[in-house]
Amino acid sequence: MIPWEELASAQAPEGDTLRLFRRGEEFSIRLQDGNELMNSRLGGSEIALATLSFARLGTRPAPRVLIGGLGMGFTLRAAQEVAPVDARLIVSEIVPELIGWASAHMRPVFGDCLLDSRVEVRAGDVVAEIANAKPAYDAILLDVDNGPDGLTRDGNDALYGEEGLAAAHRALTPRGVLAIWSAHPDPAFTKRLARANFDVKVESVRAGRSKRGSRHTVWTAVRKGR
Template sequence: MPDHTLPETLDRRDGPYGEVVLRRRGEPGEPRGTYEIIANGCFLMDTSDGRSERLLVRAALEELSAGGGLAAPSVLIGGLGVGFSLAEAAAEPRWGRITVVEREAAILDWHRAGPLSALSGDALRDPRAELVHADLLEHLRDAGRTYDALCLDIDNGPDWTVTDGNASLYSPAGLAACLARLAPGGVLAVWSAKPSPGFERSLRNAGFCRVRTDEIRVARGVPDVVHFASRPA
């Protein structure tokens, strides 16, 4: 008899950044189960909870509102993942343009016409939403436009990157690119699996203000965190 608690591999691809895998874990009778994304053998995220990914976007909007508020602020979401951040942004009518930057073609395919389309289909049909297939740091450097909020969720955190190349995003040059891509008064929100005092110092050294770290309780395990920082108005 098969063990239904073991994950089922739905797709596995090798790309320019390594291997990316979509798995499904579920019990008999579950209509959908839990989807997991594994990058280079490292668990990245799954569909079991999502509250911290949603808070990433929700709290960024609250930060903008606390700073005086904007009409239809724009948001860049770095990393599509399982789609929780995109869904949160699309469900909020106060957002204007919603841009999602994802470097993995496989993840884009899983959302556009694959197993994850059931989770993100409504959000992708939102006329405000735009998917961009690009490396996040390259987009930040070359986009040619600013955003009112950057919500970044591409790693397990600044101190736990999925690939070595991702570390450049958290470097002084990467944070300078984030600061330049934000409109004055704009908000940067970075998801992490654990707090990083060193990253807070890096944010302040890069010229950000209102730096703080919020804990988000999750269904199991230690709390996730979101690092917040703002570009001076």
């Protein structure tokens, strides 16, 4: 079996070390303790995050979409496939090195998707992007940390707590979509979304791109009100 080769490492804002590995055509991003955050052979649930979001958003002219977390680009590439030609796809990635990895070490995974004129990648915290949303977004797709229960950032309450959900509600256009990926189901979070004035749909989707294997959770929540 081909051994794993470490290609690069980076510090996350709260001090965690992210390590990029390659084995043949397979890539893996892990924490220092070995916990795997993402793998290039998976991505089915991250793809679903985009496709389910656009399905609930429906047809509208020039949709403006914010994607929180670049990762291995599964959500971005899926959004590119279904978004209209006049869409704007803004990706916010808090670890700048991951943006560099996309066009260097992980070029076999990303291809030329970052050259799409609809795409803008910004190094920074998606919390700030949401707080400063002008104009508002038609959809906000969050694949940040491991979902509402998180692994690496204590500050994720700023996204998934009551104040964070209120900020997302303000940052969306009427009937805009807030979509959230999680490694695990969370009934309490579903109720929190509903209290934040969203029409919530929860789906269990395959982690990989086959009909077998573990499942992840995707919430698509449509903004109520004007």
